[in-house]
Amino acid sequence: MTQPITIIAEGLVRERHRAGLSLAEVARRAGIAKSTLSQLEAGTGNPSLETLWALCVALDIPFARLMEPQVNQMQVIRRGEGPTVTAELADYKAILLATCPPGARRDVYLLMTQPGSERLSSPHSLGSVEHIIIAQGRALVGLSGSPVELNVGDYISYPADQEHIFRALEPDTLAILVSEQN
Known part of the structure; x- marks a missing residue:
């Protein structure tokens, strides 16, 4: 403890x-x-x-x-998992993936990647967190020492103030990246 x-x-x-x-x-x-x-x-x-x-x-x-101890942990949500709210009057579901802490700044990116070269990122500023959702293809994503294979619809968050990696495993892999800085 x-x-x-x-x-x-x-x-x-x-x-x-x-x-x-x-x-x-x-x-x-x-x-x-x-x-x-x-x-x-x-x-x-x-x-x-x-x-x-x-x-x-x-x-x-x-x-x-x-x-409160800093809780920068890796989190993976597989497609179809997570807290879900369903609309009564439409075929519409919203799955909560992450909330934004007070005072945080978020930038959103579309990643268009190919297999063969991985993106190894140095640690960002203290308290930074990245969120990624795979939209097409497959990728190996997360902390460089413990990346996770993700498929279409999978979500991951990890502390970006540690070395991290993104490696496409299929041609034309697309992902949404949300970079959060506190």
Whole structure:
């Protein structure tokens, strides 16, 4: 089980980077010593509740976000799976694949790919997530150490702040890519 100070340390680093602030600036805004914040981010400090609240105010985040571990996990939804809502007056189903966290930015791409050359991507910015749906063909997709074979209609999400891969397994493979940055 992860220790609370480890979760707090990871949360402080994550949220400070997300805000684009230096260690010195967050410490100044929170009214604490830069060395104290440095220790907390290293997971070696013992913060008081007041210090944590001051840091949350300085980072403009709710207290709960600092206490929640980052959940960037890979998720695969096969065609026809997932929470589904059906319309009463039409032959129409909506399957929820992913929700957007507050303050996130999403870019949508159509990927047109061929077998023979894989796309190995370096890690993107901290907290980035990619979502892919295969529209045509088959592909090997996901984290470079554990990619998943996807077929038409399959969905995957994975933390894009880790090295990841897309390899077409059939000619003219098409996919929808949604890139999410926090």
